[in-house]
Amino acid sequence: MKIFLSLLFFSQLIFSELVLEITKGSEDPYSIALIEFSGSKKITNEINSIINADLMRTGEFKIFRESQLLSTPTNEEDIKFEDFKLLGIDFIITGSLINEDKFNVSASYQVFNVQKETKIRTSKVFGIPNKLRQLAHYISDGIYEEITGLKGVASTKLLYVTENINDDKTIFKLVVADSDGSNEQILLKSSEPIISPSWSPDSKQVAYVSFETGMAKVFIQTIATGKREMVLENSSQISSPSWSPNGKFLSITLYQDGNAEIYILNLKNQNLTRLTNHYAIDTESSWSPNGSKIMFTSGRSGSPQLYEINLRKFSSKPKRITFEGNYNAKGSYLSSGEGIVFVHRAKNNFQIALKYTNESFIRPLTNSKLDESPSISPNGNVIIYAMTENNMSMLAGVTLSGAKFRLPARTGEVREPSWSGFLR
Amino acid sequence: MQIKSDYLIASFISFLLHALIILYLMDFFYSEKQVRPILSKAINVNLLYKQDIKPISKTETIEEKATINSINTVENIISFSPKIESTSIRKLIREDQLIISNSEEDQVNQFSNMMVQLIQSAWIKPQNIQDGLVCNLRMLINKNGRIVKVDLIKSSGNIRFDNSAIKAISRVETFSFFDEIPFNLYQKNFKNIVITFNPL
Amino acid sequence: MINLKNILNKNFLSFFVFLILLSSCSSMNITEESVYDGGIQTVEASVKEDTSVNYETKAILANATVYFEFDSFKLSSKSIQTLRSAVTAMKENSSIKIIISGHADERGTREYNLALGQRRAESVKDYFVLNGINASRISVKSFGEEKLLSDGIDEASHSKNRRAEIN
Numbered sequence: 001m002k003i004f005l006s007l008l009f010f011s012q013l014i015f016s017e018l019v020l021e022i023t024k025g026s027e028d029p030y031s032i033a034l035i036e037f038s039g040s041k042k043i044t045n046e047i048n049s050i051i052n053a054d055l056m057r058t059g060e061f062k063i064f065r066e067s068q069l070l071s072t073p074t075n076e077e078d079i080k081f082e083d084f085k086l087l088g089i090d091f092i093i094t095g096s097l098i099n100e101d102k103f104n105v106s107a108s109y110q111v112f113n114v115q116k117e118t119k120i121r122t123s124k125v126f127g128i129p130n131k132l133r134q135l136a137h138y139i140s141d142g143i144y145e146e147i148t149g150l151k152g153v154a155s156t157k158l159l160y161v162t163e164n165i166n167d168d169k170t171i172f173k174l175v176v177a178d179s180d181g182s183n184e185q186i187l188l189k190s191s192e193p194i195i196s197p198s199w200s201p202d203s204k205q206v207a208y209v210s211f212e213t214g215m216a217k218v219f220i221q222t223i224a225t226g227k228r229e230m231v232l233e234n235s236s237q238i239s240s241p242s243w244s245p246n247g248k249f250l251s252i253t254l255y256q257d258g259n260a261e262i263y264i265l266n267l268k269n270q271n272l273t274r275l276t277n278h279y280a281i282d283t284e285s286s287w288s289p290n291g292s293k294i295m296f297t298s299g300r301s302g303s304p305q306l307y308e309i310n311l312r313k314f315s316s317k318p319k320r321i322t323f324e325g326n327y328n329a330k331g332s333y334l335s336s337g338e339g340i341v342f343v344h345r346a347k348n349n350f351q352i353a354l355k356y357t358n359e360s361f362i363r364p365l366t367n368s369k370l371d372e373s374p375s376i377s378p379n380g381n382v383i384i385y386a387m388t389e390n391n392m393s394m395l396a397g398v399t400l401s402g403a404k405f406r407l408p409a410r411t412g413e414v415r416e417p418s419w420s421g422f423l424r
Numbered sequence: 425m426q427i428k429s430d431y432l433i434a435s436f437i438s439f440l441l442h443a444l445i446i447l448y449l450m451d452f453f454y455s456e457k458q459v460r461p462i463l464s465k466a467i468n469v470n471l472l473y474k475q476d477i478k479p480i481s482k483t484e485t486i487e488e489k490a491t492i493n494s495i496n497t498v499e500n501i502i503s504f505s506p507k508i509e510s511t512s513i514r515k516l517i518r519e520d521q522l523i524i525s526n527s528e529e530d531q532v533n534q535f536s537n538m539m540v541q542l543i544q545s546a547w548i549k550p551q552n553i554q555d556g557l558v559c560n561l562r563m564l565i566n567k568n569g570r571i572v573k574v575d576l577i578k579s580s581g582n583i584r585f586d587n588s589a590i591k592a593i594s595r596v597e598t599f600s601f602f603d604e605i606p607f608n609l610y611q612k613n614f615k616n617i618v619i620t621f622n623p624l
Numbered sequence: 625m626i627n628l629k630n631i632l633n634k635n636f637l638s639f640f641v642f643l644i645l646l647s648s649c650s651s652m653n654i655t656e657e658s659v660y661d662g663g664i665q666t667v668e669a670s671v672k673e674d675t676s677v678n679y680e681t682k683a684i685l686a687n688a689t690v691y692f693e694f695d696s697f698k699l700s701s702k703s704i705q706t707l708r709s710a711v712t713a714m715k716e717n718s719s720i721k722i723i724i725s726g727h728a729d730e731r732g733t734r735e736y737n738l739a740l741g742q743r744r745a746e747s748v749k750d751y752f753v754l755n756g757i758n759a760s761r762i763s764v765k766s767f768g769e770e771k772l773l774s775d776g777i778d779e780a781s782h783s784k785n786r787r788a789e790i791n
Contacts, residue, residue: 028548028588090594115594120652127659134661146653149583176664190669193770195734204662212669215765216738226665237742237765240735253739258746258764260739281739297736303695304736330733338554343733350731356554363552370777372733381584391777401584402551416734423660 028401029062030147032091033084035073036066037107039097047095047107047136053180054140054154058382059403060147064089076110081117089114091147095139098124105129109139111146121146133183141424153377154179157420158384159187159197159206160395164412174208176223181395181407187221195416200243203420207231207241207250218252231265232272242286251275251285251294262296275309276318286332295321295340297329306331306342322355324362330373335380341365343372352385352398365398375419386415449564449615531605532613538601539617547592549623550584557585558622561593565617567610569602577618589621688790690748691783694729697743699751707748710790711755723791724748726766727773729782738768744788 034052037044055061066072070083073094084092095109105128111121123142127135134155141152158181162173174188174197188194192211199206200220207220213230216239221228231250232238240253240262250265260283262275276282280300287294291311298307298318303326307318322328327345334341337357344353344362352366352374370388377383384397384407393415395407407414560578563571574593579586605614688710690703699707714720726745728737745764753759774781 028550028591030591115597118652121655122652123655123657125657125659131659131661134659138657138659142655142657148587185664186666187664188667188669191671192669193767195738195768195770210669211767211770212671214672216768221667223664224662226667228667239738253735255739255742255766258742258749260742281736281743283739284733284735297733299736304732327732329736345732354552359555365552370731391775400550400552424657 029060030091031062031064031087031089032093032143032147033064033069033087033089035092035094037095037097037109038074039107040100043097043100043105043132046132047097047139050133050136050180051093051140051143054137054152055143057154057180057397057403057405058144058152059399059401059405060144076119079112081112081114084114093143100129103128105132105135107135107139109142111143133178137178138424150381151379151422153379153382153419153422155424156378156422157203158395158417159199159420160386160414160417161194161197162410162412162414163193174206187223187226196240197416197418198241198243199418199420201245201247201421203423206418207243209239209241218250220250232270240283240285244287245289245291251287253283253285262294264294284330288333289335289337295331295333297331303327304329306340322362323360328353332374332376334376335378341374341376341383343374352383354400366396366404371396373416375417377419378421382419384417384419386417528609531609535601535605535609535614539599542596542599543592543619546595547621548588550588553582553585557582558620559586559589561589561619561621563593563617563619565599565602565615567602567607569599571597571599580621585621589619592621593619689787692744692786692788694782694786695732695740697726697740697747699747703748704751707751711752711757714752714757714761721761721763722752724762724764724788725771725791726764726788727771727785728769729785730769730772731782732769734768734770738766738770741766741768741788744786748788748790 032055034048034055036048052063052065055063064087068087070086071080073079073092076094079092090113092112092114093109094112095107098106098108100106104126106124106126108122108124110119110123112118113120121142123139125135125138125142127138137155140154144150144152144154156179158177158179160175160177162175164171164173170191172190172192172194173186174190174194175184175186177184187206188208188210190210190212192214194211195209195216197206197208204224205220205222207218209216210219211217216237218231218238218241219228220231220241231241231252232254235254235256237255238252240251242251243249244251244264248267250267252263252265253260254263255261259279260281261277262282262285264273264275265271266273275285275294276296276298278298278300280298281304282296282298282300284297285294286296293308293310295306295308296318297304299305300307301320305320306322306328308321309318310316321340322331322342322344325344325346327343327350329343331340331342333339334354339354339356339359341352341354343350344364345351346364349367349369350371351364351368352371354363354365355361356363365383366385366387368387368389370393372386374383374385381401382397382399384395386393387396388394393413394409395414395417397405397407557580558578559576559580562575562577564573566572571593574590576586576590602610602614688706690699690706692698692700692703714722724745726741726743726748728740728744730737732740742764745766749759749762749764752762769785772785773787774784776782
């Protein structure tokens with residue numbers, strides 16, 4: 001365990017200005033040897049360090065770099081499997097740049113099973129020079145998938161809000177970044193707060209709440225074009241947007257009764273269907289993976305708890321689904337639908353928790369003081385959230401297997417992360 | 425997917441070798457013997473608390489059960505056998521079979537326990553897994569105790585759980601005590617084993 | 625019958641074996657893919673400057689802020705005192721229109737706090753209406769935890785943020 005932790009400590013990104021910090025690995029990692037890719041050093045160094053970081057962040061691997069190996073193969077025939085078996089390594093990864101010119105960068109990579117002494121995967125990824133990071137992420141995902149059988153999320157994107165104070169002026173930005181927090185691109189810049197960003201199911205649009213008009217309004221923006229429109233322009237305050245899995249509906253919170261209530265908006269014909277009707281606060285709606293249920297936070301029992309409505313049995317009362325503790329909010333469903341992840345308050349600390357549908361107890365996943373806005377990766381294995389430390393908020397992640405990591409520290413605050421769908 | 429000629433040749437040779445190995449394992453070449461059922465008994469790996477092994481008894485039903493208090497010498501065993509009412513040879517044979525199968529059963533139990541222990545200590549159950557998940561693996565083991573092949577025959581529905589079971593088996597790799605198992609016993613019970621991962 | 629079974633099994637087995645070997649033989653995964661990374665367009669939000677600042681209102685209702693307990697929108701007696709003078713000011717000057725904005729401290733989720741701020745603002749509005757002020761003179765909105773007055777994590781800071789402001 002100690003060796004594993006100290007190995008983690010030495011994994012640094014060489015090219016990025018930001019340093020990845022992984023604070024805990026899982027208990028049952030696969031041991032893999034990551035051989036330096038062959039090709040022009042400038043490019044392969046960056047690719048290798050990104051793959052290393054991507055795989056480390058999953059918490060599922062113990063990675064051996066060349067300096068830690070007994071022998072380094074220069075090509076396939078050279079691999080001395082015995083040397084790897086002695087180190088307890090399960091898989092070997094080799095690769096090379098196939099082709100690079102002004103317009104193309106391509107790489108091939110291979111995965112070997114040490115015990116069986118066979119090659120189990122050979123893959124090619126075609127990319128372009130200024131999308132080198134994404135090329136490396138594709139490779140990481142291919143490796144992850146081959147070894148664990150689960151789909152990788154290194155090539156997915158994160159959406160979040162940043163707040164910076166420059167010369168006494170506060171600037172809010174809605175940002176899209178790679179899953180490792182790098183390659184930030186700004187979607188929206190505003191001097192007023194932005195909250196509750198969420199991806200459309202096809203990951204081509206985002207919905208968010210902006211205070212730029214003086215009050216909370218929901219906007220839908222197309223990422224590629226920047227084109228955006230305000231939802232229900234003639235209405236007053238709107239917040240908490242959440243897309244249905246088929247992309248046709250948006251559940252939102254309206255305040256027209258003087259009280260937060262959830263409605264479903266048909267994006268095509270703008271029809272509104274009311275979902276809740278209770279004098280208590282009802283907000284933070286989110287859809288189940290098959291679109292048949294909506295979970296939301298309601299104060300109707302006296303404190304915020306999670307409730308669920310079956311859209312197929314529309315007239316029935318919402319069913320309460322959290323009973324432990326006196327603050328359970330911002331729930332979202334696991335992609336398998338087998339459970340939920342939400343914010344749970346235990347003894348004055350807000351933490352991220354997991355609860356399986358067929359179990360009655362809550363499993364805390366994090367343990368700091370003010371953890372908020374969890375978002376689940378599309379493979380259901382990693383949860384990104386905002387944590388507060390030294391009065392600053394930053395993004396951190398926890399995997400179901402127990403690994404923890406932080407996204408690079410930056411100036412200003414970072415919060416409200418939302419995970420895109422699969423992009424590969 | 426590009427199919428190169430190298431692959432075809434390699435495939436063909438591999439095909440032949442695989443065919444030979446599998447047919448051998450299936451006792452194909454011993455056509456005189458009866459067609460055996462492929463499935464052997466199931467070993468339940470109930471981790472952490474119980475070690476429940478229920479071997480499927482292949483012996484015939486026995487009308488009288490002999491109580492065996494000690495298995496020290498052959499004479500002792502014979503001396504504890506029940507009164508012989510008549511000199512029916514069939515009965516005598518049946519009793520003999522019972523004695524042999526009981527000691528066989530003990531041996532099977534003994535070796536099964538050792539296997540379960542090894543696998544149990546190699547198994548790291550993944551975190552944040554729901555209760556009640558169960559998966560089944562089949563192992564093909566050679567005479568030296570080396571696990572030649574592992575297959576997932578029933579998934580728990582959770583890939584991480586399945587992966588952890590497969591990892592446990594590959595960590596064990598070889599059961600070194602297999603050379604203590606008499607060949608017949610190995611053939612019958614230990615060549616092809618189904619394991620259930622069912623944590624309590 | 626056993627012999628027949630043998631023969632059938634033999635054929636079936638070899639066919640079965642053939643199928644398995646064909647499908648799993650060189651069990652190597654071969655893939656090819658192209659990287660896709662869509663472009664992103666930046667938008668700058670133009671913020672409406674609130675031009676309708678009512679200086680009269682500001683003078684009369686300066687410091688008209690009421691405070692609340694955690695997770696509550698009930699008006700305390702102290703709040704009611706503050707509001708009483710505001711009601712009087714509004715009755716005296718019938719042209720005054722007010723905007724009540726509700727706020728929350730930073731603990732808890734942002735959307736729930738947005739809704740909480742709204743309830744707080746509504747509580748204040750209800751008080752005005754119950755005391756004879758026409759509802760059309762009052763508009764209500766919430767900023768949740770987005771406009772914190774105090775940054776600290778201690779209770780004193782939190783309590784300063786749980787408020788409704790009248791402008």
